[in-house]
Amino acid sequence: MGSYAVFLRGINVGGINIRMADLREALKGCGFTDAKTLLASGNVVLTSGKDAAAVKRECEKCLRDSFGYEAWVVVLPADRVAWLVEACPYPEDDKSTHSYITLSSDATVLDELDQAGAALGDGHRQQRLGPEALAWLAPAGGTLDSPFSKISAKARFKAATTTRNLRTMIKVRDAATGLAKAGD
Template identity: 55%
Template sequence: MTSFAVFLRGVNVGGVTIKSADLRALFETLPVTDVKTLLASGNVTCSSDLKLQELKALSEQSLRSRFGYEAWVVVLEADTLEQIVDGCPFPADDPSTHSYVTLFSDPAVLRELLRFASSIDEAVYPLGTVAAAWQSPKGKTLDSPLNAFTNKARFKNGTTTRNLRTLQKVLAATRS
C-alpha cells in the first residue's frame, strides 16, 4: 500500500467549487483508504495499491463524472512529496515573499518552465523531475510571469501550484 497526495487543479477558483466533504466522499468510493482532504483547495491524501498513473486517471475520470468539470490532477507518492518539501531552498514563511512549488505530471513541461524562467532571469529551482520552486513578493503573485506561464491553457492537464506551507501540511497528513 502506497501513500499518495492528489492535488486538484483549479478547484474553488474560477467558478469550480467542491466542498471538502463532497471531495472526500468521492475519493472514499475509489479503491483507496485513509482519505483526508485538506485546506479546501483540492488537496487529498490517501493510500492505495493502485499505481500512480492509475490513481491519476481514475481521480480525473471520477471528478469529471461527479462534479461536471474538466478535472486535472497531479498525483505524487508521499516519499516524492517529502523530497520536494525537504529540497525546497526557500522558507515556508517570510514576511515579504511567498514560496511556491509548481507540480508537474510531465517533466517536459518542467523543462519548458525552466527555459522560460531563464529567459526572463527569474530564479526557479527544479526539485527532481516533477516540481519546481519559485518565489513572488506578497501581493504580486497574480502579476508574476511564472504564475502566468503555469496557468497557460496548454499546461492545465499537468501542472498545479501550491505554496510551500500547504505542501508541508499535505505531507504531514500523509504521515498521520
C-alpha cells in the same frame, strides 16, 4: 499499501467549485476509503495498493463521473512529497517573499515552463526539483502580478500544472506521512 498525495488542478479558483466534503465522499465511494482533504484548494491524501499512475487514472475518472468535468490531478507518493518539501531551497515563512512549488505530471510542459522562467533573468528565482516539480519565489503581496505567475497562467502551462505554496506542501506532507505511518 502506499500513501499518496493527490493535487487537483483548477478547482475552487474560478470555474469548478467542489466542496471538500463532497470531494472526500466521492473518492471514498470510488474505493479510496481513507481519503482526507486538506484546505479548500484540492489537496487529498489517501492510501492505495496501486501505483501512482493507477491512482491518478482512478481519481480522474472518479472526479469526471462525480462532478462532470475533465479532471486532471498530480499524484505523488508521500515520500516524494516529503523529498520535494526538503529540497525546496526557499523559505517556508518569509515576510518579503512567498515560496511556491508548481507540479505537473507532464515533464515536457514543466521543462518549457522552467525555460520560460529562466529567461526572466537574474531577478527571478526558481529551481527545478525533479521531473514533476519546480520551486519558485514571488514577492509577498504580488504573486499574481509576478512575471513568472503571468507566464505560468498562460493556457499552455495552466492546463498541465498546479501550484501550491510551500506551507500547503508541508501540511500535505505531514498528513500523507501520518497516513503512511497509520497504515504500517
